[in-house]
Amino acid sequence: MLRTLTRQSPLFTSSVRGFKTSAAAFVKAGDSVPSLTLHENSPGNTVDLAEETKTGKYVIIGVPGAYSPACSASHVPGYISRGGELAAKGVDGVFVVAVNDSFVTKAWGAELTQGKDSKVPVRFIADHAGDFATKWDVLFDASKFFGNKRSKRYAAVVENGKVQNAWIEPDSTGLDVSTAEKVVGQL
Template sequence: MIDVNSKLPSVEFQYFAEGEMITATTEELFAGKKVVMFAVPGAFTPTCSNTHLPGYVVNYDKFIAKGIDTVICLSVNDAFVMDAWGKSQNAENIIMLADGGADFTKAIGLEAETGIFGGTRSRRYAMVVDDGMLQVLNVEEPKKFEVSDAETILALL
């Protein structure tokens, strides 16, 4: 697993912005910015849809007030699914980032094999990144939701 004070690995992601699919690198998303990124096992899944993403949507302005430039939600899903999920959750201010091939998730060592649930997925976590360097990493134990929620991360800023 990636260590705090490490540089994030360089990969390509996809997301939608203003109806257009964007391909962006780690450097483009994180360089020169303070970013909160949280990852979920899957879009449209119960804890992810009922609690995890909504907490960041509701608290988005508080993150900005604390000096965060960007809030990102990552999942090992495709960009179309992430875009539809974001729209269904009123997450217009959050980048709904697709790690479709799990390249980033594997590179940081936070993948989980789920079998029939969708194969390789991300573990649930939240991180604070400053100019591409990992500052905080809160990883949930399997089937838990205690340390990666919006309120916990806000308290750390």
């Protein structure tokens, strides 16, 4: 009788039917650049990184936020200052992707590149809804610091639309494996 009661009683049924865990599937070598509408400088200026990177060699940098201390002081400036080294290794350009709006990324990019000759184009791209970060499985809950979900800090080398190598910071925001110094050294 107890068995019958527990099967039929809502008090004994679990609202959780299953439990799924899986390892993170971060962007990795062999992945394609997703075809999505992103923005550069204004909401009306759309960019598709799959199209932009379909021929040539590029570095795509993901940052947790424009104007954040590590992004502004060392991560992105490292790539700007090493533009000559990147060009010498065959890199055609750098894309800095942030889960911010296009007005913020435009102002931030202008501030970081003002008066600097990078030797390779450095473009600042707004992933305003986090769609690009989601496709590459690098979106994380940063609401404690930024008020919403943001991109993990990463760098990826893309050649002819395919990821050749990717470096994702294990703690999402630290600055170690995705620095320009380390990435340039592995090109």
